[in-house]
Amino acid sequence: xxxxxxxxxxxxxxxxxxxxxxxxxxxxxxxxxxxxxxxxxxxxxxxxxxxxxxxxxxxxxxxxxxxxxxxxxxxxxxxxxxxxxxxxxxxxxxxxxxxxxxxxxxxxxxxxxxxxxxxxxxxxxxxxxxxxxxxxxxxxxxxxx
Numbered sequence: 337x338x339x340x341x342x343x344x345x346x347x348x349x350x351x352x353x354x355x356x357x358x359x360x361x362x363x364x365x366x367x368x369x370x371x372x373x374x375x376x377x378x379x380x381x382x383x384x385x386x387x388x389x390x391x392x393x394x395x396x397x398x399x400x401x402x403x404x405x406x407x408x409x410x411x412x413x414x415x416x417x418x419x420x421x422x423x424x425x426x427x428x429x430x431x432x433x434x435x436x437x438x439x440x441x442x443x444x445x446x447x448x449x450x451x452x453x454x455x456x457x458x459x460x461x462x463x464x465x466x467x468x469x470x471x472x473x474x475x476x477x478x479x480x481x
Contacts, residue, residue, distance in 0.1 A: 337365045338476075342444040344372045344435045344465075347406045354450035354480035355410055359417050361448060361478070368420035370442045371410035373403040374434035375427040400425070432468035439475055448478045 343358040345351050355371070362369045377396050407423035414421030424442065428434030439447050451466045470477050 338362075338367045338446045340442065340444045340446075341367050341369050342372055342435070342439040342442060342447045343369050343410065344374070344431075344438075344447070344449045345406050345410055346373070346450075347402065348450070348452070350450045350452055350480075352409075354448065356413060357480050358448035358478075359410075359414050359419050359421075362414075362419050363417050367446075368422070369410075369414055369448075370422045370424055370438070370444060371407050371414070372424045372426075372435065372438040373406050374431040375399045375403060375425060376431065377427060396427075430468075432465045432472065435465070435469050436473050439473065444475060446476045446478060447473060448480065451479045451481050 341358060341362050343355055345355050359369060361367075375396070377392065377399055403425045407425065411421050411423060422442070424438050426434050426438065428437065435447065435449070438444075447469060449466060449469065452464070466477075466479055470479070
């Protein structure tokens with residue numbers, strides 16, 4: 337079965353439920369997990385203007401601090417369940433690309449992630465990270481609803 341499962345986390349209530357379910361699943365199948373968070377930072381060229389790098393530094397620092405909280409929570413939950421857990425964070429161009437790249441780099445053989453349950457229209461207009469991961473991943477994806 338699975339030996340190493342990537343669990344992307346975003347701090348949302350559904351994401352937290354998926355984290356707990358993913359760790360329980362990993363325990364059941366005897367796998368280790370890697371908790372992953374993709375930093376979403378405003379690009380330097382935003383809209384019509386340019387944002388100076390110095391203005392983005394506090395935003396990035398706050399995002400990294402929040403990512404650490406999410407990953408620390410994942411580590412605590414995994415430790416309580418007796419599941420080995422590593423943590424990774426990156427700043428990808430697109431979140432779905434970061435998830436797929438994290439799975440590849442960490443040699444994960446599955447991805448366990450939340451579905452945020454957007455309606456069909458919202459998914460069509462906005463796109464869904466989960467749908468994009470499902471479409472592009474080379475490893476199995478378990479979607480938690």
